[in-house]
Amino acid sequence: MAVSAPHAARRRMLRAPLSALSLDALIVTDLVNVRYLCGFSGSYGVLVADERSAHLITDGRYAEVAGEMAQGVRVHVQPLAGIDEWFRRFFQRGGWGRVGFEDSMSVAQLGLFRRRMRGSGARLVATEGVVEGLREIKEEGEVRLIARAARLADRLMELAWAEARPGVREADLSRMIRRGAEDLGARRESFENIVASGPNSSRPHHQPGGRRLRVGDPVTIDLGASLDGYCSDLTRNPVLGRVTKGFERLYAVCLDAQQAALKACRAGRRGCEVDAVAREIIASAGYGDYFNHGLGHGVGMRIHEGPRLNKTSETVLRPGHVVTIEPGIYVPGVGGVRIEDLVVVTDGAPRVLSRSPKELTILPA
Secondary structure: OOOOOOHHHHHHHOHHHHHHOOOOEEEEOOHHHHHHHHOOOOOOOEEEEOOOOEEEEEOHHHOOOHHHHOOOOEEEEOOOOOHHHHHHHHHHHHOOOEEEEOOOOOHHHHHHHHHHHOOOOOEEEEOOOHHHHHHOOOOHHHHHHHHHHHHHHHHHHHHHHHHOOOOOEHHHHHHHHHHHHHHOOOOEEOOOOEEEEHHHHHOOOOOOOOOEOOOOOEEEEEEOEEEOOEEOOEEEOOEEOOOOHHHHHHHHHHHHHHHHHHHHOOOOOEHHHHHHHHHHHHHHOOOHHHOOOOOEEEOOOOOOEEEEEOOOOOOEOOOOOEEEEOOEEEEOOOEEEEOEEEEEOOOOOOEEOOOOOOOOOEEOO
């Protein structure tokens, strides 16, 4: 299912930043941004957009489908032979002076475009986050797609809990999650999942390995699915068989911090303010040194995008932002806990897309 015909409206929104930066056109080479602006999802495509038109340049592999994917855009299918001269004439015909390029463009790509534009009268100008800024606010169609990906993540978590038992290796549980994402209809995981058991759970980005799950282990499971170009993100922390008083307290503090941050996550609040709500609760419980990352991040066509919710974020939250709320407490040698929900910012209480149970869950061992 595709987002219903939003691409022309998005390209119209591009006019404001182009005007603010005094740009005649923008070269878009980030394939996620290309897809956002015109719908093309191939592995090679360059979009050149100005205030009046947009051109997609791709190669012969997409000759039959590029026009179907990128409707409303002029499509140019070009062979590699003579491509440099074709680009020079293209930029010359465009009559552009200042042409922006994305900050994600590689040095090699930048060199290519400098050569291709030589003699055309156009000159390259660096930009930062032009399309990414537009992508931060999700349309309702995008929210629906993210919500579908979140439902799939909930189902994946349910499968993971069913397979988590003593003797199972972290790596085996991780592979099951990866296969489950595809079996449930995802194109792929939205990131490499994390399965961290026992003392490994104190490592926020632990890579699943050969350790076998044991009775009494907390198990941090962080997963997500990519569906129709949009991502989801979810973390839960079941315990196998029995729970210690120490971990029970750790979990209760983290859950209090997460729930308080959810209440604070609404339009008009700065990212740093929402982060501080959770951070103060964790610090007052004596775990301030063990919350060592930001509270959350935007999620959309990429798993990590704007806005950020951390100590330094001055971004003011707006309706349509989709972010994670994921405080964590990580005590080396003991273990850790991270509770993560995916939410849509509104003028009131956030709309929580994650539905997996958050109360401390003890799995049968």
